[in-house]
Amino acid sequence: MADRVRIALDAMGGDHGxxxxxxxADIALSRHPQIEYLLFGDRALIxxxxxxxxxxxxxxxxxxxxxxxxxxxxxxxxxxxGRWKSSMWLALDAVKKGxxxxxxxxxxxxxxxxxxxxxxxxxxxxxxxxxxxxWPTLKGESVVLDVGASxxxxxxxxxxxxxxxxxxxxxxxxxxxPTVGLLNIGVEExxxxxxxxxxxxxxxxxxxxxxxxxxxxxxxxxxxxAADVVVTEGFAGNIALKTAEGTAHQLASYLRxxxxxxxxxxxxxxxxxxxxxxxxxxxxxxxxxGGVFLGLNGIxxxxxxxxxxxxxxxxxxxxYDMVRYALLAKISQSMARDQADAAAKLAxxxxx
Numbered sequence: 001m002a003d004r005v006r007i008a009l010d011a012m013g014g015d016h017g018x019x020x021x022x023x024x025a026d027i028a029l030s031r032h033p034q035i036e037y038l039l040f041g042d043r044a045l046i047x048x049x050x051x052x053x054x055x056x057x058x059x060x061x062x063x064x065x066x067x068x069x070x071x072x073x074x075x076x077x078x079x080x081x082g083r084w085k086s087s088m089w090l091a092l093d094a095v096k097k098g099x100x101x102x103x104x105x106x107x108x109x110x111x112x113x114x115x116x117x118x119x120x121x122x123x124x125x126x127x128x129x130x131x132x133x134x135w136p137t138l139k140g141e142s143v144v145l146d147v148g149a150s151x152x153x154x155x156x157x158x159x160x161x162x163x164x165x166x167x168x169x170x171x172x173x174x175x176x177x178p179t180v181g182l183l184n185i186g187v188e189e190x191x192x193x194x195x196x197x198x199x200x201x202x203x204x205x206x207x208x209x210x211x212x213x214x215x216x217x218x219x220x221x222x223x224x225x226a227a228d229v230v231v232t233e234g235f236a237g238n239i240a241l242k243t244a245e246g247t248a249h250q251l252a253s254y255l256r257x258x259x260x261x262x263x264x265x266x267x268x269x270x271x272x273x274x275x276x277x278x279x280x281x282x283x284x285x286x287x288x289x290g291g292v293f294l295g296l297n298g299i300x301x302x303x304x305x306x307x308x309x310x311x312x313x314x315x316x317x318x319x320y321d322m323v324r325y326a327l328l329a330k331i332s333q334s335m336a337r338d339q340a341d342a343a344a345k346l347a348x349x350x351x352x
Contacts, residue, residue: 004034005323006100007316008091011041012068014106014305014312018042021106022049024312026056031313032320035059038100040087042066065090069111071305078111079118088112092119095298102319104290106303106312113149113293120298123332130161131234131291131302132168133241134318139225143169147291148238148302158182158199158231159206164294165229166211167334171327173228177210181217181227183236192216199231210338290315292322299328 009025011018018041029035037060039046050057067086069078082089088107094100096119105112113129122129130146143165146153153161162180169178182200184192189200196216203213217226219240232240259265289311293300299322303315322328 004036005032005102005320006036006038007319008038008040008094008100008103009316010087010091010103010105010107011039011046012087012107014303014307015071017068018045018049020307020309021312022046022053022056023309024307025060025316026053027309027313028316028320029056029059031317032324034324035316035320037061038063038091038094040065040090040094041068042087063090069107071108073108073111075108075110075114078108079114082111082115083118089115089119092116092298092300095300096120101323102299102301104301104303104316104319106305106307106315108305109148109302112300112302116293116296116298116300120296120300123295123297123335125335126160126164126295127157129293129295129300130164131237132165132294133291134172135222135230135241135244137223137225141173142222142225142228142230143172144222144230144232144237144241145291145294146232146234146237147241148234149293151233151235153195153233155195155198155202158195158233159202160295161231162199162203162211162213162229163335163338164331165231166208167331167338168292168294168327169228170210170334171330175228177212178228179212179214180229180231181214181221183222183230183232183240184216184218187216187218189216208338209341210334290318292318294331299323 009021011021014021025037039060039062043062043064046062065085065087067082069082069086069088088105088111091103091105092115095103117129129149131149132143132145133147135142135144145161145165166178166180169175182196184196189197200216214227217230222230289304289307291302293302299319301315301319303312
């Protein structure tokens with residue numbers, strides 16, 4: 001395990017910038033005293049917040065830049081004016097140069113993906129990164145990917161997602177042969193887009209020794225924990241993620257309204273308060289904020305743009321764990337083994 005974890009933080013990222021990012025960093029530091037921060041952004045906006053957080057200030061170095069990527073920028077725009085000098089780019093560059101172990105940003109997802117791919121490059125055999133999220137389920141957690149790195153995927157990219165997701169699940173869940181499901185509009189093999197059906201055919205025919213392909217799963221199967229890994233392209237994955245987050249907020253609002261309706265309901269709440277607190281803890285979408293960009297030669301964590309301080313801390317926690325337990329190296333080794341086995345099997349099939 002690493003003695004310290006150096007985190008490059010895009011202090012300008014997200015809907016609220018330093019006003020939320022820095023308090024989140026302070027919360028994460030209180031949980032993980034081994035963290036050291038490099039804070040990238042406009043010092044005029046960072047310093048007033050940092051001065052009110054003495055513990056964070058003692059463990060952070062500010063690198064000034066007055067260039068920040070806007071949340072509505074197209075990736076091409078962000079690269080044109082933000083390369084070499086924006087807070088997002090400089091955080092990624094710190095990882096590339098070995099000055100930081102992980103970069104964390106709540107900024108523009110498309111820009112972060114483009115800059116990460118351009119700066120850190122891809123692992124051999126992977127064409128583009130995917131955001132993998134840990135999804136709370138009735139059985140524990142599942143890895144779901146892609147939840148928004150890019151829109152659209154052919155069958156080969158979906159198969160790569162299965163390889164990356166299963167490698168991550170083996171490391172995180174300590175499961176030798178995790179189960180993998182392919183998200184679809186039905187479990188029948190004749191349903192869904194052609195590329196999804198073709199990916200299912202490839203995964204069934206591949207019969208990988210390193211994961212068990214279960215077939216198609218539907219949206220409600222994610223929360224049930226039907227598979228250790230759920231594979232989908234980024235458009236559908238992002239919609240699924242935000243729908244789940246919105247549903248959690250909706251149910252919490254319903255519960256608060258019901259508990260305050262009458263004096264008997266308020267009394268019932270007081271008597272059942274421990275159970276309701278446990279329910280709120282499990283339903284809190286902030287706890288699962290943060291997704292890791294898989295497929296890069298470096299660790300990049302994407303935080304939700306609208307995350308509050310607690311949500312930001314959860315994303316930093318994910319980055320901390322990825323570094324502390326050398327998860328990227330283990331995932332990369334596992335993926336390399338999967339790819340070698342798949343290539344050997346394909347060569348053997350061609351020879352026969």
